[in-house]
Amino acid sequence: MQVVEEPVPKENEVLIRVQATTVNDYDWSLARGKPYLYRLMFGLLRPKYTIFGMELSGIVEETGISAKKFVIGDEVFGDISDHGFGTFAEYVCVDENVLRHKPLALSFEEAASIPHAALLALQSFKIVGNLQAGQQVLINGAGGGVGVTALYLATMQDCVVTGVDSADKLAGLRQMGYDHVIDYRQQDFTKNGKTYDVILDCKTNRPPWAYLRSLKKTGTYITVGGKLSSLLGVLFFGRLSRLFSEKGMRILALKPNDGLEEIVNHYVGGDIKCLIDGPYTLDEVPDLVEYFGLGKHKGKIVVKVS
Numbered sequence: 001m002q003v004v005e006e007p008v009p010k011e012n013e014v015l016i017r018v019q020a021t022t023v024n025d026y027d028w029s030l031a032r033g034k035p036y037l038y039r040l041m042f043g044l045l046r047p048k049y050t051i052f053g054m055e056l057s058g059i060v061e062e063t064g065i066s067a068k069k070f071v072i073g074d075e076v077f078g079d080i081s082d083h084g085f086g087t088f089a090e091y092v093c094v095d096e097n098v099l100r101h102k103p104l105a106l107s108f109e110e111a112a113s114i115p116h117a118a119l120l121a122l123q124s125f126k127i128v129g130n131l132q133a134g135q136q137v138l139i140n141g142a143g144g145g146v147g148v149t150a151l152y153l154a155t156m157q158d159c160v161v162t163g164v165d166s167a168d169k170l171a172g173l174r175q176m177g178y179d180h181v182i183d184y185r186q187q188d189f190t191k192n193g194k195t196y197d198v199i200l201d202c203k204t205n206r207p208p209w210a211y212l213r214s215l216k217k218t219g220t221y222i223t224v225g226g227k228l229s230s231l232l233g234v235l236f237f238g239r240l241s242r243l244f245s246e247k248g249m250r251i252l253a254l255k256p257n258d259g260l261e262e263i264v265n266h267y268v269g270g271d272i273k274c275l276i277d278g279p280y281t282l283d284e285v286p287d288l289v290e291y292f293g294l295g296k297h298k299g300k301i302v303v304k305v306s
């Protein structure tokens, strides 16, 4: 483990004693320097952040001179990706506006696992508009952090939910509440003749016109991630398709922490459950980033720091 000096909060920052953090797609991408687009944002030849990690829960240890939102000892959590990285550490300084109070009903491990994936799901469905009872929803990449939260949100609205993922995850997905499951290696859901009101895609691995074919007349397709070339395809074809159809195609750009209070209330109320892989220890982080890359994790990979 690398030893660095304890950081000192700037005016509007708070120093957090990190209790738990998680491994995300960003960490895997920073470690590999791919997709290459990230190099424009995070460093051309090497990452400008030496400590990765962007989701945390922890305890306020010190406050900057203008930071007024929290007092020492407050339990907080949040996604800090808009304000730098650095949660794979015992201490990190964070702009106080990024953080929210951690509900007492949630453990530090649970709280750290929520902001990023859960808000990708919540913000996607907000773009679609209100889900209606009986609507057919398909989630591609159903067993990841986004897919599982999306399942809970859709079943809360009595939608009929189909999950697409790898064969070894399908039994678990059924148990979680998916009405129908599809093994993506056995069946291409865009070619089985079924149509959906909403398709939420975590992978974007089919051509855009194939998604359009799988939507009902006024259905919406929304993607949260995938290869840049595929996303550009969705952007271009989505605009084109509006000229001849009522179907919608959208790409979500996550607004970190936007809607966090709303989604976390569902966890506190028991409507949504955290699916945690771990917790692991801080010195396991390099291996965990590779483990994330292999895609074998089930739920959020959580690291208990203190």
Ligand SMILES: NC(=O)c1ccc[n+]([C@@H]2O[C@H](COP(=O)([O-])OP(=O)(O)OC[C@H]3O[C@@H](n4cnc5c(N)ncnc54)[C@H](OP(=O)(O)O)[C@@H]3O)[C@@H](O)[C@H]2O)c1
Binding pocket: 025, 117, 120, 140, 141, 142, 143, 144, 145, 146, 147, 164, 165, 166, 169, 184, 202, 203, 205, 223, 224, 225, 226, 252, 253, 254, 255, 294, 295, 296
């Ligand atoms: N929009 C934004 O602003 C934003 C910001 C940050 C991240 N993201 C994106 O959000 C997504 C994160 O989602 P996540 O963490 O829930 O995903 P994930 O855990 O990486 O993957 C979800 C599931 O997809 C399965 N899968 C793999 N290949 C598949 C295929 N061809 N068809 C269907 N399922 C497949 C995986 O199973 P197996 O691997 O076992 O096959 C896994 O269970 C990523 O795409 C990330 O890039 C978006």
